[in-house]
Amino acid sequence: MFLDRLDEHAARRPMAPALVRGDRTIGYGAFMTRVDACAAMLRGQGIGREDVVGLTIADEIDHLVACLALMRIGAAQITLGTQDPQPVRDRLAARVGVTRLLGAGSSVAVAGRAKAADEAPGQADHDRPAIYLPGSGTTGDVKLVSLSQSQIATQAAIAYADYRGERILQLAPVEYNNGKRLRLYCLYHGGACIFRDGSGVPLTQLCRDQGVTWFDLSAYLAHDLVRASAQHGGLPDFTAVRIGGSRVSTALRAEFRARVCQRLYISYGATEIGGMPGVCMAAPEELTPDAEVVGRPLDGMEVVIVDPEGRPVPPGTVGEIRMRAPGMVTGYVGDAEATRRFFRDGWFQPGDMMSLSADRMLTFHGRADDMIILNSINIFPGEIERALESHPLVAEAAAYPIASGVHGQIPVAAVQLRAGAALAERELLAYARERLGVRAPRKVTILAELPRNGQGKVLKRVLAEGRAGGG
Known part of the structure; x- marks a missing residue:
């Protein structure tokens, strides 16, 4: 499944770039050799498929190596971010039953072995929980989801085929949900993950120097690029930008295209369904000045707009979006109440207000609870x-x-x-x-x-x- 695909890249194109930081490039062959060496080291420290490992590694390349090494072993993992206070890390670790802590180059046992929080008996490695991630939303306690290697591979195949062979820049650190997932999707498709090297080079120059072809960022970082454009100019013509993860106003879209990059794509998605653009993506020619369109549902994605009673509404009518797709999660870890609220009859209903036109274009109107x-x-x-x-x-x-x-x-x-x-x-x-x-x-x-x-x-x-x- 997921690791099999990376092994294929390593065997067929060992010199193809997998990770790029500054003047350092690691090809797929060397990368997967390093992953296997890390897996052997972790096995030697007693980590096995029954463990749940808390990762606290800030270096992005080291973090990805450890992440894939744990997949190779079959152990589940959760990021306990170096940027988070210790009480936050402790609560997350307790919720999924972390048994080992893995920092830069060392591991520590913290509890006896136990099944991962939502593991069923007898599951194959590729169907067992591989990674625990925070779910979507901005209110209440963090909701956790688990993804297996099979789900990661399926999500990558459905929503991220445009990563195939591309050079991808993602600004969110790998310790963050989006930062980790999008880099895994990039690796699945044999793309090159581009990292900042801490030199302070402006992002526009970084894209030119590293030949970045896809640049994924959030709306608030898009504002930063607009402000910086007065000093550093726009992005090179070969760079396409995808903005998602939160509302992208029509004003920001227009200003970004005028000052930073014409090749702007707007995406909509959720961690539960495959991240951004797990549901849809609007191409530059589909953006309009008077509506916050987010694109048409991707192939393999089922979408329906419903009223408060759960009945489908006519085209163009505002209602709540429901969606489902292969590889989606079906509930939250250890949170039956949130699962009942947001997962209904096989559909994920996040509480976003949308409309779907007769030609299948989705427009965002806000949150139902807002x-x-x-x-x-x-x-x-x-x-x-x-x-x-x-x-x-x-x-x-x-x-x-x-x-x-x-x-x-x-x-x-x-x-x-x-x-x-x-x-x-x-x-x-x-x-x-x-x-x-x-x-x-x-x-x-x-x-x-x-x-x-x-x-x-x-x-x-x-x-x-x-x-x-x-x-």
Whole structure:
């Protein structure tokens, strides 16, 4: 399955680049030899297929070598990130029953061996839990999913065929969910994983120097590239960019294409279904200035839009998206309540509000749990966000409700201005009222930066609780 594919690359194209950092290139042959040597070392330290190993390795190449070595052994693994406080690592380790800790060059036993948290008796190595990852979402406790080697291979085959033989730059560190998965998908297809080398070279120059053909990044890093373009210019013509993982406003899409890269793709997905673009991806010619389209469902992906009772809605109608595909996970590890809420009758329903046109184009409208109900009027946060982001001095907006004993909920918003911009909050209120009327926010707060989680998603819960400092 997954490792078999990498072994094929090593046998057929041993000199083809697998990992590139600065002036150092590791071919598939040398890479898999190193993986096998690491697996032998770990076996010698007593690690076996019944272990669950906590990985705490910040170096990205060393981390990937250890990750694949553990797959070779058949042991399950979870990243206990070096950037996380020790109590966070301890809680994650306890949830999946970590038995060994693996740092840079050493391992420590922490408990007796036990079956992985969701392992069934007699499973083959390629169908047993291989990697535990945090699921999608920005609220509540971290939800964990497990992926087997078979699932990783299936997801890669369905959603990431465009990685085949390409040179891929992914900015999220390998210790992060997206950073690890996307690099595994790249390796499955025989691509080259490009890493930053710590030299501080601007990303536009890195793409030129390393011949990056696919550049995956989040929306908040796209904002950084737009700001940096004044000094460093845009990306080379041979680089295509895919943005996903969170909402990508129409304003950001337009500015990014004008100043950074015309070859912009917008993706939508979730860890549970295969990451981004696990569900769909919009090509540059499909992007429109007046709607947040995210593309048509990929081959092998089933998508339906439903109403609150779970009934399919007509084309163009906004509802909740349901999706399913080969290789998807079917529940959360040790969280039956969350599994019942988000996995229904074989479908994954993440709570995103979407519409699906008659020609199968998906458009994002926000989160179901972000819906604002003002005096029985349903207001999509996206309506407010798009209106505020149409102001030339606004970089990004986030709309959310605050509770009211009289009105139910009151719409408010926080905005992040463009670099160097100055604007009064009352001006933004007036601007929004002109465009939205009764659906306009009753308060707008200007922040130096919108609060985000490690994946770049805006934390509206933090905004609603008043824990984000003003600008």
